[in-house]
Amino acid sequence: AQKITQTQPGMFVQEKEAVTLDCTYDTSDPSYGLFWYKQPSSGEMIFLIYQGSYDQQNATEGRYSLNFQKARKSANLVISASQLGDSAMYFCAMIESGAGSYQLTFGKGTKLSVIP
């Protein structure tokens, strides 16, 4: 079974609108962390946001917020006021404390295109 599922291969959003990128995860470990990374066409991997399984509040970083619904095992990324520079691949990833060696498992990604 996949540990990280991103069901949206591609998404379009109008500039200045908000967009939600979906991520569901599968783990039996009570202690885990969830990450979102951005990969623009240049290829670099850019860290966006982190949510810990014990964090009481949803993580926010500027225009990025993580809608963490623990019971549903979902960790959706919300980008507010989309900009043309947000066009990129977005990857959700998970680290489980039981993994021991800090292995990050990635989803297959969502390609976001921002339309002017």
Add this chain to the structure above:
Amino acid sequence: NAGVTQTPKFRVLKTGQSMTLLCAQDMNHEYMYWYRQDPGMGLRLIHYSVGEGTTAKGEVPDGYNVSRLKKQNFLLGLESAAPSQTSVYFCATAPPGQLNEKLFFGSGTQLSVL
């Protein structure tokens, strides 16, 4: 600071040839990783190391070998390249400890095996 440096950035191999990818970091991180990225597959872990002299298999280790003789370097070897190993390879590093430690990535190596 260079951070995480991968060499080479591009390489074309013929089937059966061998090569080594080098990942060098100047951040004194204990953990180092090799991932491969294929279209529609995300990033998949090949091998990783939790410290100098240690290596371990990840999700897709077949056809690859690694070595971590020095803390700052992590080498990925292909002994007999196959077309299925055409991919973008990323090295990443992280300090040990907390779950919230993000990975630091190199810029990637585009490898084509003909």
